[in-house]
Amino acid sequence: MRISLFFLVVLSSFFSFSQMGNQQPVKWKYEVEQLSDAEYKLILKGTIDPEWHVYSQFTPEGGALPTELTFEGVGVDFELLGAAQEGKTYTQYSEIFEVDETFFKNEALITQHIRLLNPEIKKIRGNIFYQACIDVCINLDEDFVFSLDGSEASLVYEEIDERSKELSSQLKLPLKNVELLQESATASQSNTGLWGIFILGFLGGLLALLTPCVFPMIPLTVSFFTKQNKSKGKGIANAILYGFFILLIYVLLSIPFHFLDSIDPEILNTISTNIWLNVAFFIIFLFFAFSFFGYYELTLPSSWSNKMDNASNIGGIVGIFFMAVTLALVSFSCTGPILGSLLAGSLTAEGGAMQLTAGMAGFGVALALPFALFALFPNWLNSLPKSGGWMTTTKVVLGFLELALAFKFLSNADLVAHWGILKREIFIGIWVLIFILMSLYLFGIIRFPHDNLKAKLSKIRVSIGIISTLFSVYLILGLFGQNQLKLLSGFPPPAFYTVAEQKSDCPLGLNCFKDFETGLAYAKLQNKPIMLDFTGWACVNCRKMEEHVWSDSEVFQLINDEYVLISLYIDDRKELPEVSQFDFQYDSGRVKKIKTIGEKWATFQAVNFHTASQPYYVLLSPELEILSAPQQYTDIETYKNWLEEGIKAYKALK
Incomplete structure (x- = not known):
């Protein structure tokens, strides 16, 4: 399959998310023209900002998304007479989708004829x-809203605007002690998180080195630099420069996400928790897995690598750069799935786009390091193992890991959308099956297309098979409630998301509120401070905090006895009741439509606490006084001390 799934993943982050940006590039006006007693023409006029364009309703399939009109009451209150008509449009061939696309520029005009x-x-x-x-x-x-009785459109909107203003005002809290928000209690934790992502990327790069697309390139490339240059020093310098360019290429892939992050700090969370994007990741990772199993190859178009290869003949620094680009392209079938895992796994609001850059940097360092080291110490090349069946085994094992990761993305979509199809027991059961199959493969009981049927099982392969078997047993014990699977915190669905009936749908069976106003009223009634928990259904670090920190007996008792817990899920895609949906206007003038529970609480967090990361914990008095600096992902002792400090601060206020 000659398709760049990795770049499709990257492109999907630009093309597939609703409510992504701060910008409102189109300003719409709505007019009505009465044709007879029962017939009207509804007119939508959109003024489009310069250089922007909006796709037509009739742009061909296979390209960008077409404009869609939906009306309430069709067939009951009125009927549509024919399809909606459009004003002037433009058609242009899209090299990305390879179709002729139709779109509006400068102005969009759409009319719909109706009969009452x-x-x-x-x-x-x-x-x-x-x-x-x-x-x-x-x-x-x-x-x-179109008014058919001749009243001005602005009058029609007054009713909506008043409701929006009332609901918007509920999002802005009259907080006290706001200077505490400026204190960064967990800056070191953020840096630690970036180093953790860097290390994961580095490990991913090491795995990529062991694949048949990359490993054989090491001695060939190093020999080229050390033998094709007149001086040894020049060859070493070029090899090191080659390694630097490999690192640079992978870091550059993360740069577009920094622009997205600057447009809207909530955008990366929107991306990472988007339901259909997570479903798309699930499907893509299935393709990745079966490519690693050897059923087909995922490669980029050969013309790409040929062009880069020709450019590498230029010589000098430019030629070395294009040699690095060529390596990235020709090794895509092995590195693409690993990079896709890195992209999907690190692109969250918890660390912004810096997480992705850190992961890509780690991957690039691991991939570049051998070329520099073996150029410095060419004798080490003799110690490299020979290419062989062990690389095929590595690919298949990676395929099983990709398969397991695929179900993590399906689980994210299930949690965020509340489908209820992948409860904790079902998810763990699927993982048990995957790792049992991996064990059977490693023990030579099942085979894949590229396996050598006559090859003997190595001690390393058997050892990994034993580890996989033990991991399956560990999962089975978790399936039957014998342990809490703390080693996997954040990967399986939370313990309360289960087939078995639970007394509480809050972490660890705690009593919690999922609406701020309700929780605040209860805190005033009980005269207790509030622990405000900004969390997410698909937030891995939130689950780790709940399962590793909150589960500590002292921490649990403090939360349960001393605080009113309000957990606000910023990625909840359940729609608010229609009467509770509203338009929120930022101080900058930007208007954001609040239609879902998650949009409401994400905006609530951003407006009041100027952050979009989760987990994010705030201690408040019922009078909305901040009791201490907010806390994020941290350890048991730090969190316990923080809770105790909040209690002391609250008692001092009283």
């Missing part, structure tokens, strides 16, 4: 969904 079935109807409501693009694409939608 209910003469009492005075307003037509609906929604327009559209994709606006410049260097990136964002998906946007807007509710509209």
Whole structure:
């Protein structure tokens, strides 16, 4: 399959997310033209910012997303007479999707002819969904109301605006002691997290080195630099420069996400918890897994690598750079799935785009290091193991790991959307099956297409098979409740998301509130301080904190006895009741539509606490006084002391 799945993943982050950006590149106006007593023409006029374009309703399939109009009450209050008509559009061939796309520039004009079935109807409501693009694409939608009784549109919107203002005001808290928000109680933890991502990327790069796409390139490339140069020093310098360019290439792949992060600090969380993106990751990782199993090869178009290879003949620094690009392209079938795992696993709001850069840097360092080291110490080349069946085994093992990771993304979508199809027991059961199959493969009981049937099992392979078997037993014990699987915190669904009936849908069976106003009222009634927990269904570090820190007996008792716990899930995609949906206007003038529970609490966190990371914990009095500097991912002792300090501060206030 000659397709770059990794770059499809990257592109999906630009093209597939609703409500992504700060920008409102299209300003819509809605007008009504009465044609007869029962027939009307609804007119939507959009003024498009310079250089932006919006796709037509009729842009061909296989390309960008078309504009969609939906109306409330069709077939009951009125009927549509024909399809919506459009004003001037433009058509241009898209090299990305390889289709002719139709779009609006500068102005979008859409009209819909309707006939009333209910003469009492005075307003037509609906929604327009559209994709606006410049260097990136964002998906946007807007509710509209057409007035059929001749009143001004602004009057129609007054009712909505008043409700929006009232609901918006509830998001802004009159906090006291806000100077405590400036204290960074966990700056070191953030740095530790970046180093952790760097190490994971480095380990991923080491795994990539052991694959048949990369490993044979090491002696060939090092020999080229050491033998093709007149002086040994020049050859070593070029090999080190080659390694630096490998690192640079992988770091550059993360740069676009920094632009996204600067547009909107909530955007990376939107990406990482998007339901359909997680489903897409699930499908893509299945493709990755079966490519590692040897059923097909995922390669980039050969023309790409040929062009880079030709460019590498230029010589000098430019030639060395293109040699590094060529390596990245030709090794894609092995490195692509690992990079895809790194992209999907690190791209969260917890560390912003810096997490992805740290992971890519770790991957690039691991991939580049051998070329520099073996150039400095060429005699080490003699100690390298020969290429052989062990590299095929490595790929297959990676395939099983990709398969396990695929179900993690399906679990994210399931949790965020509340589908209830991948409860904790089912998820663990699937992982048990995957690792049992991996054990059977390592013991030679099952085979894959590229395996050598006559090869003997090495001691290392058998040892890894034993480890895989022991891990399966560990999972089975967790399946039957014999342990809490703390080694896997954050990967399986939370303990309360289970087939078995639970007394509480809060972590560890604690009593918690999932609405701030309700929790605040209870705190006032009980005269207790609040522990505000900004969390997420798909937040790995949130689960680690709950299962490793909150589970400590002293910490658990403090939370349970001394605080009112309010857990706000910022990635909850369940829609708010229609009467609770509203438009929130930032001080900058930007308007954000609040339609889901997650959008409400993500905005609530950003507006009041100026952060978009999770987990994020705040201690408040019922009078909204901040009791201490907010806390994030940390250890038991630090968290316990923080809770105790909050209690002392609250008693001092009283």
